[in-house]
Amino acid sequence: MTYDRLVCANCASPVSEGRCPVCRANRERLQQENFFANLNPMALIALLTVLIAAVALLAHQTT
Numbered sequence: 001m002t003y004d005r006l007v008c009a010n011c012a013s014p015v016s017e018g019r020c021p022v023c024r025a026n027r028e029r030l031q032q033e034n035f036f037a038n039l040n041p042m043a044l045i046a047l048l049t050v051l052i053a054a055v056a057l058l059a060h061q062t063t
């Protein structure tokens with residue numbers, strides 16, 4: 001789903017133009033959703049691995 005054609009309920013302009021705070025909030029939220037939707041599964045696994053390693057390292061340091 002693309003946000004390019006979404007029209008704001010508050011200002012009736014395309015949300016992608018960000019003319020009002022509602023537009024900007026929606027645009028930001030949709031861009032974040034796009035970011036996560038476009039994430040490569042391999043990148044996600046790599047990220048998870050790094051996270052687990054970091055947590056393990058932290059747990060090791062505190063004990």
Ligand SMILES: [Zn+2]
Pocket residue numbers: 008009010011012013015019020021022023024
């Ligand atoms: Zn708006």
